[in-house]
Amino acid sequence: MEIEAVKQVLQSKWISMGPVTEKFEQEFSEKLGMKTPSVAVNSGTAALHTALHALGIQKGDEVLVPSITFVATAASVIMAGAVPVFVDSKSIDDFSMSPEDMKKKITSKTKAVIVVHYGGFSADMNNIMEYAKYHKLKVIEDVAHGPTLFNEEKALGTIGDAGCFSFLSTKNITSAEGGMVVSQHKEVLEKAKLFRSHYMNKTAFQKHESVSAEYDITNVGYNYRMNDILAAIGLVQLKKYDEHQEKRKKGAALYRELFSSSKSNSCVKVPYTNFSVEKSAHHLFPIILKNDNRSEIMQLLRDQGIQTTVHYPPCHLFTYYQKNFHAKVGDCPVAEQIGRTELSLPIHPNLTEQQIKTVSEKVIKIAGGYTSAHRV
Template sequence: MAYQIPLFKLNFDEQEIQAVTETIQSRWISTGPMCEELESVFRNDFQVLDAVSVANCTDALHLACILCGIGVGDEVLCPSLTFAASVNCVRYVGAIPVFCDIKSIDHINISAEEIEKKITYRTKAIVVVHMAGFPAEMDTIVNLAQKYNLKIIEDACHAPLSEYKGKKLGTIGDVGCFSFFSNKNVSAGEGGMLITNNEKMAKRARLLRSHGMTTMSFERASGHATSYDIVELGYNFRMDDIRASIVIAQMRKLYNDLLMRSKVRSKYIEGLSDLKDIIIPFEDNKEFVSNYIMPIVLRDSTRDKRDAIRSMLHSLGIQTSVHYPAIHRFSLYQTQKNNLPLTEYVSDNEITLPMYASLTDEEIKYICMSLKNVLTNYEIRG
């Protein structure tokens, strides 16, 4: 069905069209000058030593695990309330994901207390996902990493330009990873970025993303090299210049887009303030964040009730989603025993409402009113 109010809208206009057109007209469309320019944008915007463009955030996470020295039999602490790529990357290198519960129903990021409980002599790293663009307990997590000599991988795909105590998310750990998937704050259909302040990691990431080759095609075509060596077993994780040009255009708009999203969130909180049947995660957050999604969690609810509420909202033309089905429940990961009651409750009772900068006051009012009516009607029928 065509929704009256979709879950998200692309922030595209003539700038993206012009960027793609100029890139095609340049006759260089694979990894080249646009990727280099995009990496420079990230270095400047995030004030990091280096940024390495890749084909998608999954590749960035995979590389991050390799760069952090994670290998067969190592354990990596990670959330289950996230997209599968945040955990699959651990399995790619033969390591074992150890799932940690979230902090609370109103703070749906990985719990620092859970992390410390699950550290063993085999633990090598922590994967932190900043859900919806809101920061995890990074001071405590960094202290734990230093205490136990662990690496931190920040999955910041929800969080471009989000901040924690004046620091950009993705810059606090050893490696930060970003996504340019079609529904992200910065969108190019696919694409990703790895950032780090570790020179050795950055240099190795550049090798591994392109078959372990010492020079790239663009360098040879530009006359900066005439040959190459292969010094590591690498991958084809390269981004192309067409998508890079789109991301550059998107990055120019990002800050203003996030300001508008912040206003949308404020209107949501105002419109839902008297609704006692829901919890708004991170409601009291005062940091500057990306507001990638607008999650709510039903109180005293069940999965069946959540699904029924979503269906009723859909019938009113409002698209919703769920962020996320808990990873530890997927068939691939059910071999492990897990006790994650908060994660499971949120996974069963979370609803993601529409969130984008161009969402109007009237649309937000309609969504809030519809949610109130649907919840009331459900209780009456129940």
């Protein structure tokens, strides 16, 4: 289906940002239950940078970000000229931003907070929004892991002032590369549209349609445009989303069942068990290892044909942030514990029941062996 959609765009002879991108923006908004069209960009990082600009974040402003996230969350703050301030995770059961630590790190310079819905699980939006409202902070939701996931009545990404999505090849909805900015505020969307395309007040397709080459530039923007080839892939992926999510949900439920044994509990902890499988996009399936041999365990699993990874090394411990933003060990102790012991297992729509059983058995056997050895 994706190949045919791309073929149609190529045959249309208009491949840059145009009518297919507009259709993707409209249908994505409808999927979230929004009346305002989204703003498509070429990456999740571009979406974050665009949202920060559209919300008026400037040089010297402080922006709170979780330490447990992909580095793009923090990097986008620097791209906007602002200063990232790292916030600890709630616990090893819930890796999302701690509202209590967030509250402690608000200063007179704090202007915004970027909330990451880690792994496809909603962050504690009620408390975060309460603190943000009290301190008059802008709230940006990083929903790279949870497209079309709802928190009570609202889709994640529509609760704060802006929501940012990623369509990288690994995401639940992919266009190979791409991103989206959503907002309930018309002025935010208008600024985002200008910022993504050099602040031109007329797109190339609009110029083509009007047969006029005239346009104006009112500020400095970036080339963050999506194109119709990527948007065509995204439209097909939207149609497949519900089916794919059902498969992810079943896979996650099976993992939980297989890791619930006493033998498993001695070596592995599964976080987010207080969330029902219905309340997650299941972008990731993280576990916590109860020993200090993660690298060896990952290698042994790899030798068995099982690919694992880590989501994520704590951002505040990266050399760049320690050197330039005075971040240090001990700033986010829970995040540091997660960073030492978290392991992400395979989860995707094409994973079979037998493959999930094999992964679980190998993890318990290998991690259990290291745990027993560690206790001796």
